[in-house]
Amino acid sequence: MAKILGGIATSHIPAIGVAMDQGLEQTPYWKDFFDAYPPVREWLYKQEPDIAVIFYNDHGLEFFHDRKPTFAIGAAALYENADEGWGIAEIPPVTGETELSWHIVNQLIEHEFDITVCQEMKVDHGLTVPLTLMWPGHKYGHIKVIPIAINCERHPMPKPSRCFDFGKAIGDAIRSYSGNQKVVVFGTGGLSHQLDGQRAGFINKPFDLYCMDKIVNEPEALTKFTNFDLVEQAGSQGVELNMWLAMRGALQGALTELHRSYHLPISNTGAGLQLLATTDAISKGSMLI
Amino acid sequence: MGQLGHIPGNIMFDGPMATKGYPLNKMCYSFNNANGREAFLANEDEYCENFGLSAEQKLAVKKRDVIAMLEAGGSIYYLAKFAGILGLNVQDVGGLQTGMTTEEFKAFLVQQGER
Numbered sequence A: 001m002a003k004i005l006g007g008i009a010t011s012h013i014p015a016i017g018v019a020m021d022q023g024l025e026q027t028p029y030w031k032d033f034f035d036a037y038p039p040v041r042e043w044l045y046k047q048e049p050d051i052a053v054i055f056y057n058d059h060g061l062e063f064f065h066d067r068k069p070t071f072a073i074g075a076a077a078l079y080e081n082a083d084e085g086w087g088i089a090e091i092p093p094v095t096g097e098t099e100l101s102w103h104i105v106n107q108l109i110e111h112e113f114d115i116t117v118c119q120e121m122k123v124d125h126g127l128t129v130p131l132t133l134m135w136p137g138h139k140y141g142h143i144k145v146i147p148i149a150i151n152c153e154r155h156p157m158p159k160p161s162r163c164f165d166f167g168k169a170i171g172d173a174i175r176s177y178s179g180n181q182k183v184v185v186f187g188t189g190g191l192s193h194q195l196d197g198q199r200a201g202f203i204n205k206p207f208d209l210y211c212m213d214k215i216v217n218e219p220e221a222l223t224k225f226t227n228f229d230l231v232e233q234a235g236s237q238g239v240e241l242n243m244w245l246a247m248r249g250a251l252q253g254a255l256t257e258l259h260r261s262y263h264l265p266i267s268n269t270g271a272g273l274q275l276l277a278t279t280d281a282i283s284k285g286s287m288l289i
Numbered sequence B: 001m002g003q004l005g006h007i008p009g010n011i012m013f014d015g016p017m018a019t020k021g022y023p024l025n026k027m028c029y030s031f032n033n034a035n036g037r038e039a040f041l042a043n044e045d046e047y048c049e050n051f052g053l054s055a056e057q058k059l060a061v062k063k064r065d066v067i068a069m070l071e072a073g074g075s076i077y078y079l080a081k082f083a084g085i086l087g088l089n090v091q092d093v094g095g096l097q098t099g100m101t102t103e104e105f106k107a108f109l110v111q112q113g114e115r
Helices: A014-021 A031-035 A038-047 A098-110 A125-134 A160-175 A205-217 A227-234 A238-250 B015-020 B022-032 B034-042 B044-050 B055-062 B066-071 B076-085 B090-098 B102-111
Strands: A003-010 A051-056 A071-074 A116-118 A144-150 A182-188 A256-266 A269-277
Touching (some): A003 A038, A003 A125, A003 A160, A003 A238, A014 A125, A031 A256, A038 A125, A038 A256, A051 A125, A051 A160, A051 A238, A071 A098, A098 A144, A098 A160, A125 A144, A125 A182, A144 A160, A144 A238, A160 A182, A160 A238, A182 A238, A205 A227, A205 A238, A205 A256, A205 A269, A227 A238, B015 B022, B022 B034, B022 B055, B034 B044, B034 B076, B044 B055, B055 B066, B066 B076, B066 B090, B076 B090, B090 B102
Parallel strands (some): A051 A144, A051 A182, A071 A116
Antiparallel strands (some): A003 A269, A256 A269
């Protein structure tokens, strides 16, 4: 049976991709942020996952408002990146994994999640920035990726509790897949930020730290929030916490928090990084990392 | 505001706003393509006309008034693509919306980590 090694939550701000393109990682603005990533990269290097399931939101590259799925999954062999309109460099295509994608789709439909399936899907910075962060130099071609997009751009959007349950259903689907594949699950985006309105620039550090505490062993506390609560507490784009909740929902059993970092501001955002390992992660000596 | 209550300084982008803002957002969506960006810059009025923007939307675009564009149904994800044409980043746009200079806005962001 396929195993889920753990979950990684990370910011996906486009400016991160631009900073990496321009080699700015060690400049004063960026240093603390980027210095948090090597331990997570090292863990991935040692765990050798075969597949990454990535929860992200599309920022108007693949989906416009003419057809906007609440939940969408890719079932393609390859995913292209493309111009998003404001200058972030396009990156090489992402490798897909169609068999597990279809298995997840079948399992989701069986468990009351009627998802949109995309056999072609352009992936934007929401997905590509996390990949670039984990495998710098665009060295992510070896890992098979399953993109799962959650609507975080237009209300109504799925409730936090629903996103958590959605992640649970996906975790169950992965674990029911025959084979010995090793899977890592990503929740991208967040944490608090507001880009629009007179409230632009709003960041809520105490709330972000609360969410990072609760997501480890008490994620149900976070599923009590409504999306309105998230907008109020974390800003209009703070609803991206829903993707962290989907990631957390996919994890099962005892978790070990191996890494955590929080830094603000990165662009307009409170940027969190968190690594939660399951008991299926491969132990290296006395430490999991 | 709308069915979701009101948070001061926040405009909820919900279904009715998506209906109202459809032409404006559709135009901004076209800015994913370099051809669209060039066509807008070559003849802004004609480009807005082709996408069927309302008078309110055309005026907001002409004045580069971000708050007015939001009130006219603009989604920040699509307005960001418009800001890109103008060479503005999200801190510039934050400043425009809050009445701060970009530097003041950046300092405001930093301050929130010091609380």
